[in-house]
Amino acid sequence: MRFSTAASLLLAVAPAALAQDLTGLLQALNSTGHSRLVSLATQLASTDVGKSVLSQLSSGSSFVLFAPTDSAFDSAPSNVTSDPTLLADVVAYHIVQGNFTNSDTHYTNVTLGRTLLSDPTYVQLEGNKSQVVAWSVRSDNKTHVLNQRNDPTVTNTTTAGNITIYTIDNVLSFPEPLSSTIPADNISLTGVETALRSVEVSTFNSTTNQSGTSSLFDVLDTQLHGFTFFAPNSSAVQEATNAISGLQSNTTALQTLFQNHIINGTTVYSPLLSSQNYTSAAGEPLHFILNGTGHYVTSGNVTAQIIQPDVLLPNGVIHVIDRVLVNTESDSGAASSAASSASSAATQSTSATAPIGFSATATLAGPNGSVQSSGSSSHSGNAAPGSMHTMPSVAQVVSVGMAVLGVVAGGAFVLA
Numbered sequence: 001m002r003f004s005t006a007a008s009l010l011l012a013v014a015p016a017a018l019a020q021d022l023t024g025l026l027q028a029l030n031s032t033g034h035s036r037l038v039s040l041a042t043q044l045a046s047t048d049v050g051k052s053v054l055s056q057l058s059s060g061s062s063f064v065l066f067a068p069t070d071s072a073f074d075s076a077p078s079n080v081t082s083d084p085t086l087l088a089d090v091v092a093y094h095i096v097q098g099n100f101t102n103s104d105t106h107y108t109n110v111t112l113g114r115t116l117l118s119d120p121t122y123v124q125l126e127g128n129k130s131q132v133v134a135w136s137v138r139s140d141n142k143t144h145v146l147n148q149r150n151d152p153t154v155t156n157t158t159t160a161g162n163i164t165i166y167t168i169d170n171v172l173s174f175p176e177p178l179s180s181t182i183p184a185d186n187i188s189l190t191g192v193e194t195a196l197r198s199v200e201v202s203t204f205n206s207t208t209n210q211s212g213t214s215s216l217f218d219v220l221d222t223q224l225h226g227f228t229f230f231a232p233n234s235s236a237v238q239e240a241t242n243a244i245s246g247l248q249s250n251t252t253a254l255q256t257l258f259q260n261h262i263i264n265g266t267t268v269y270s271p272l273l274s275s276q277n278y279t280s281a282a283g284e285p286l287h288f289i290l291n292g293t294g295h296y297v298t299s300g301n302v303t304a305q306i307i308q309p310d311v312l313l314p315n316g317v318i319h320v321i322d323r324v325l326v327n328t329e330s331d332s333g334a335a336s337s338a339a340s341s342a343s344s345a346a347t348q349s350t351s352a353t354a355p356i357g358f359s360a361t362a363t364l365a366g367p368n369g370s371v372q373s374s375g376s377s378s379h380s381g382n383a384a385p386g387s388m389h390t391m392p393s394v395a396q397v398v399s400v401g402m403a404v405l406g407v408v409a410g411g412a413f414v415l416a
Helices: 002-013 020-031 035-039 048-057 070-075 078-082 084-093 178-184 186-197 216-222 234-239 241-245 251-259 332-346
Strands: 063-068 095-097 111-114 132-137 143-145 154-160 163-168 200-205 210-215 227-232 262-264 285-291 294-299 302-313 316-321 396-399 402-405 412-415
Touching: 020 035, 020 048, 020 154, 020 163, 035 063, 035 070, 048 063, 048 084, 048 095, 078 084, 084 095, 095 111, 132 302, 143 154, 178 186, 178 216, 178 302, 186 216, 186 227, 186 234, 200 216, 210 216, 227 302, 234 241, 262 332
Parallel strands: 063 163, 200 412, 227 316
Antiparallel strands: 063 095, 111 132, 132 143, 154 163, 200 210, 227 262, 285 294, 294 302, 302 316, 396 402
16 A cells, blocks of 8 residues: 555656656565665655656666665664655665676775765766765675765665665665764774874965965865775774874975875775776876775875775775885876876766776785776776775865865876
8 A cells, every 4th residue: 555655646746757667666666675765765856956866766877776774764764764865865876877786896905886866965076977886795795885884784685677775774874074084994994094193294275375274184075075994994094104203394205105095086996997098196007906805096106005995985995904005105197197187087088887996896816816807997986894994185175175186296186
């Protein structure tokens, strides 16, 4: 009865959004214990975002729907279901674009897909890209959605036409900013937070022509859109204390060291790291190897292992590494060229119809063999369980609440 009433109301409220595939989806959800989600469909139709979500689901394209159980909705914060606008964004984050058949990965490999969530309140990626969600099979042989404090797991899988339904036991939450992520994983991140807060950087706002200074932590937390940060865990920072302390009197060298942990202006998720080499925000090459023992990044003569990939942020991604990349070399020309390329790439539209960079993690070679991906070099998202947060790129910043590309000029962050 509940399904019949909900479907009738939805047809009346948003007929344009309902093709036959959507009716089939509602029936499938109702028969697999998702009556709460079905009943919330009419609220979705009352907002523009919700109407867009319903329209895309009924388009005939392929999607993955992470469908919370009724009890999961009962445990969710009350405003998730009482606020139609928030509800539409929450549901949008549960819908992944593309066909993910046979794309299971085992952690620390990760499956990533781009969702329908693009609300700038919660997403500040380069090029106005939508947010991603990440999942992987863990040692318990269960599929876990990563970067979630409540650790949702997939308890059932079914299909409704072009839509794959993953039943999950908790409602997903949006990726949180750096300042919120670090307290959630204080074992891994407190060391890097302390280091970032100790580094003062110059800033220049080209819109207001005002100069200033800020800690690198604050710049990365709130002002950058689109970056990849290879964040040393607390143990790594502790082991590199002498090297870092020796640079305290050399501001330029200290800034360069941290810039060599950043890919500027581009959010590169782990399945794409082996598809090509990248240039750091300091202009130094970053090299990557994926083999049977793990995923590695090299800067200068230092190689670190990525021990927790794809920690998602609203404005970028963190990959936790086990060593500090102690490299104080820089190449301003290469850094400028890389930033310019990132700015150009961010303006190009991309389609998300498959797992992000799936071919990069589909196969692992033997212990000494590297695997190069034949996948696209475009950048997308994926994530690992909540651990590190971000050290965004030195050349991208948000000004007046909007994401814009800045440049590093004369040692200052230029906030365009």
